Amino acid sequence: MARNTRLAAVVAVTAAAALALSACAPAGKEETTDTDAGTVFMLASGADNPLEGGVLAFVRDEVAADYGITIETRELQDSRILNESLAAGEIDGHVAIHEPYLGIVLAGEPSWDLAAVAPIYTSLVTLASTKHDTIEALPQGALIAIPDDPVNGAAALNVLQQVGLIELDDSVEPAAYTVQDIVKNEKQVTFVPAGAAQLARSVEDADLAFLPTSFLRAAGYDDSVEVVTMSFPDEYAIQLVVRGADANDPNYKKLIEAFKDPRVADYVEAEFGDIATGIRE
Numbered sequence: 001m002a003r004n005t006r007l008a009a010v011v012a013v014t015a016a017a018a019l020a021l022s023a024c025a026p027a028g029k030e031e032t033t034d035t036d037a038g039t040v041f042m043l044a045s046g047a048d049n050p051l052e053g054g055v056l057a058f059v060r061d062e063v064a065a066d067y068g069i070t071i072e073t074r075e076l077q078d079s080r081i082l083n084e085s086l087a088a089g090e091i092d093g094h095v096a097i098h099e100p101y102l103g104i105v106l107a108g109e110p111s112w113d114l115a116a117v118a119p120i121y122t123s124l125v126t127l128a129s130t131k132h133d134t135i136e137a138l139p140q141g142a143l144i145a146i147p148d149d150p151v152n153g154a155a156a157l158n159v160l161q162q163v164g165l166i167e168l169d170d171s172v173e174p175a176a177y178t179v180q181d182i183v184k185n186e187k188q189v190t191f192v193p194a195g196a197a198q199l200a201r202s203v204e205d206a207d208l209a210f211l212p213t214s215f216l217r218a219a220g221y222d223d224s225v226e227v228v229t230m231s232f233p234d235e236y237a238i239q240l241v242v243r244g245a246d247a248n249d250p251n252y253k254k255l256i257e258a259f260k261d262p263r264v265a266d267y268v269e270a271e272f273g274d275i276a277t278g279i280r281e
Contacts, residue, residue, distance in 0.1 A: 039251040040070045041092040043240075044082055047075040051214045051272050052095050052238070055120060058267045059258055067258040069251065078196065079105075086243060087112040093242040093255070095120060100151045100175070100236060115244040117252075118259040119237035119279040121268045124213040127159065127228040128203045128221065135163050135227060138207055141188050145202030145209040148193035153178065155232075156210035163228055165189065213275040223274075237279050 043060075045052035053075065060071040074091070076082050082094040083105055097105070099116040106112055132138055146156035154177040161168050167184030168177055179191050194202050199211040200219035213229055223229075240259045246252045258264075265278025 039068075039254070040072060041255055042072050042074065042090075044074050044076045044085065044091045044094045044096075046079065046082065046096045047077050048218055049075075049096075049214065050218060051121075051268075051276055054271060055095055055264065055268065059261075059264060062267075063258050063261050063263055066261075067254045069254050069258065071255075071258075083109075083112065083114065083241075086114060086241065089243075092246070093240055095238060095240055095259075097241060098232075098236045098238055101149065102239070102241060104149060104151050113244040114241055115247050116239035116241050117247050118240040118256045119234065119281075120240060120259055120264060121272075121276040121278050122232045122234055122237045124229055124231050124275050124277075125155070125159070125210065126213045126216055126226050126230075127163070127208055127210055128216055128225045129206075129208045129227050130204055130225055131207055133227065135165055135208075138165070138187055138189065141190060142207035143192055143205075144189050145192045145194045145199060145206040145211075147199065147210065148195055150178070151175070152210075153193065157182070159210060159228070159230060214272075217275055231277060234279060238276075 043056055045056050053073070056071070056073045060073055064071045076085060076091075076094075079096050079101075082091075082096050085091045086094055087109070097116075102114060102116050106114060127135070144160070147153050154175055157166070157168060157177045157179070158174050160166050165187065166182050166189070168174075169181045169183050172181045189207075192202070192206060194209075196215070199209055200215045200221075202209040203211075203216070203219070203221065203225055208227065213226070216225065240256065242252060242255075247256075260281055262280055265280045268276050268278035
């Protein structure tokens with residue numbers, strides 16, 4: 001039986017969690033515009049992610065024209081390719097990651113000039129299992145799949161502490177937790193780091209998996225596998241990410257305002273309210 005709860009304040013400092021060429025030309029490329037349709041932006045979402053793709057399609061079809069712009073959309077395989085493509089000027093923006101995760105990306109790629117400019121929605125996250133209905137039912141030595149990136153890995157550990165499975169060293173910043181900071185693990189569970197693409201498959205293979213609820217839905221699971229579902233705080237909202245050098249460009253400001261339009265939040269909650277909450281400013 002799925003159990004729903006809200007993410008406690010301790011998780012508010014940790015993160016979730018998770019993926020053509022522009023006529024609004026990047027540096028060094030000639031800008032082209034359509035005088036009838038306005039400036040054209042090429043935006044991308046992660047492949048096979050209905051929420052990301054749905055948001056892009058809604059802004060493209062229902063909102064963009066009101067701001068004097070045109071949006072074209074495409075899918076790219078994962079967040080690494082999305083960020084590489086944006087940094088290289090192959091796309092003008094994407095809607096696949098939150099700001100804490102972007103910080104990790106830029107720490108590893110300091111030459112990339114990327115900026116989160118418009119929060120769109122917060123994801124729900126789930127501890128999921130096809131083998132057990134409750135945390136208490138987990139066996140000794142259970143295998144638990146958690147994200148292999150530092151931000152979402154820390155979030156998973158905080159959630160597992162909140163539900164009583166482990167205890168973490170309280171002298172460590174919650175956003176920096178790793179498995180080395182576990183001070184109590186009565187069930188002697190083993191953690192298996194997994195990439196975003198592997199987390200949904202881990203629902204079958206592991207005793208428990210931590211992943212965005214949207215990943216579950218995209219993989220075909222319903223709420224019957226949800227042991228605990230929680231909401232991330234607003235600071236971990238999925239964002240429109242663009243190149244930093246473009247963020248103050250007048251045409252990009254139109255793009256940003258389009259994504260901040262309250263109709264976008266309404267759309268998210270109407271169509272994806274079981275996996276996300278729209279952001280309204």
